[in-house]
Amino acid sequence: MLTQRQALILKNIIRIFTETGQPVGSKHLMDELPIKVSSATIRNDMAKLEDMGLLDKMHSSSGRIPSTSGYRYYLDHLLEPSGVSQSDLAVIQQTFNKQYQMIDDIVEQSAMILSTLTSYTAISLGPDVSDIRLDGFRMVPLGNHQIMAILVTSTGSIQNQIFQLPASVAGEDLEKAVRIINDQLVGQPLSTVAKRIRTDVPQMLMKYVTTPNGFLDIFGNVLKQAESDRFYVGGRLNLLDFANNDVASLKSLYHLFEKNDDLAQLLRMPDIERDKDGKIIVRLGNELHPQTLHNYSLITATYDVHDHGRGVIALLGPTTMPYSRIIGLLDLIREELARRLTDYYSNFDD
Amino acid sequence: MLTQRQALILKNIIRIFTETGQPVGSKHLMDELPIKVSSATIRNDMAKLEDMGLLDKMHSSSGRIPSTSGYRYYLDHLLEPSGVSQSDLAVIQQTFNKQYQMIDDIVEQSAMILSTLTSYTAISLGPDVSDIRLDGFRMVPLGNHQIMAILVTSTGSIQNQIFQLPASVAGEDLEKAVRIINDQLVGQPLSTVAKRIRTDVPQMLMKYVTTPNGFLDIFGNVLKQAESDRFYVGGRLNLLDFANNDVASLKSLYHLFEKNDDLAQLLRMPDIERDKDGKIIVRLGNELHPQTLHNYSLITATYDVHDHGRGVIALLGPTTMPYSRIIGLLDLIREELARRLTDYYSNFDD
DNA sequence: TTTAGCACTTAAAGACATAGAGTGCTAATA
């Protein structure tokens, strides 16, 4: 257990290191502390904190920097989230209040807001896919054996893909098939739809349509796209700023952000799911799997949308983030998201 | 005018500098030249080339590097495009032959191919917008005063946007309006459509619809999106490799690539339009406006799609590119694009 | 016109000295 003074010292070393990026020496720290002690006393405490593994040195005569355990301790015991400033609040309200808000827009906006306010990179993952329903399916013939398949989901997102129709598929068959799909599957969750097009739907089509196979491929394809594509990144360009002028690290970060699946998995970690009350979780680089994230820190916040699953909003930045401001911010945005999405659904369900 | 040997020296300095990135000295060059001359002779010629402004030195006793004028001269007089290798050819054919090809897919693929084969960043701009026609317009009500507007163009690209319907707009009015739009405007070029919705269409709507204004805003909005969004970048991540480990330069490049308009303007330069036979144009960094591109080189190739305007495909990379391979490559891809798009239209027009 | 030879230039790398920031430890002090 830390003495009060040791806690104060750790806290301030983290603060100063975050602000300046430089190791903190005992003399310098003496001026910054609210209590009046000599640099020698500070040195003694620093040595103890280092023994406990909470501080590191770059070399034997440098100032101290917080170790990863130091950050961990700080986050777990010392951090007090600060309130959200007036100006931040204004930005949040203003951006969220833009018109034409659909589910996916709201989710996307949240990533934009968070990255703008922090200058880091935000990732927003909408509430669980399991609840999304099929709202409609259309095929638009474009001539020359090409058709466009359009799928609309209950969250209002549209997926479209263009297909070369196999010569064997007859035009009238398509219309019939589309009608059957719409009659049978609209209103059902996408997961159910995906299951049924592998089970009973083929038989059903068989009765009316001579060539169901090519058609089902197309539908399955678009469906798959709709199921996966619910992922928004804000402030990608900010990576360029906080990746410490290290092009190699930057490169692997950018590659990570190309693979939505990997990122989504990172956000949907088991220990997050377990956490029912939606606390905000900070994971430091060494606690994360991909080597890529070693010098960074990932903060995830979950939010419940009443009866419609839970979403995740996350922020990736350097380990040396001003956590207290950022956690306050994230907490507000999470609440806002939960509220607005819940509102949306309650209107929509009427 | 250069002597034959001087030309040979310039050519080889460019080649070696492209391969090694290092300044080239007279002794080293002596081993690489196909003719047998002493290093002193080479030094003399180098000095003359430097007087002409075709070579530069980093400092008084360093080897030579090609100056910008040197590159210019090389490109204008010395360069012989090489044929496309078997393996490159295979990649090109294979990628282009993927199924489900629409205009925009073909254009997009071309950027992918070019960037993959070169490890640089490719930009592909489809044939002129002026020829794109409106193929259909739909509005899908989503409940809760929200609608999705979908616009399909003759190139098969879909634009969709979601709108909060002003409370004043009645539901039946929408359907009428959509029907009128489709009757009147389908099949017309987008530019004509854009003009007409500002001129005679409002009056026409007025007769049948009580609230034409909100509706026209929506249509205009989606239309605008369809007109601008014909721009594909391939190999964005490659920027990270050839931006010479210089994070500042990297940053401004990435910002440039966020602004499609700026880039499009860069590709549609007047001197390119003038060039009727579709020659390939190399512009070196200092010949380009934005400071950002100073150490880079932009190669643009235009291609004519019979009776359907002309497109541009371009490549951005370091000034020290292996031009002879790359220009060969670009030439092939340009031909391929022209051929495939012409084919597409001729089928489509039937 | 070409080449051999040589004096000269410069960057890069290593050796060395110095200043500055910071630490750890000891002994005195409150």
Next chain:
DNA sequence: TATTAGCACTCTATGTCTTTAAGTGCTAAA
């Protein structure tokens, strides 16, 4: 017993100097 002053020690960063290697320009001979 906890704190502090004082001092020797450590390490980095910086500047200066030297050496080495690569390369040039010029001159005079072939």
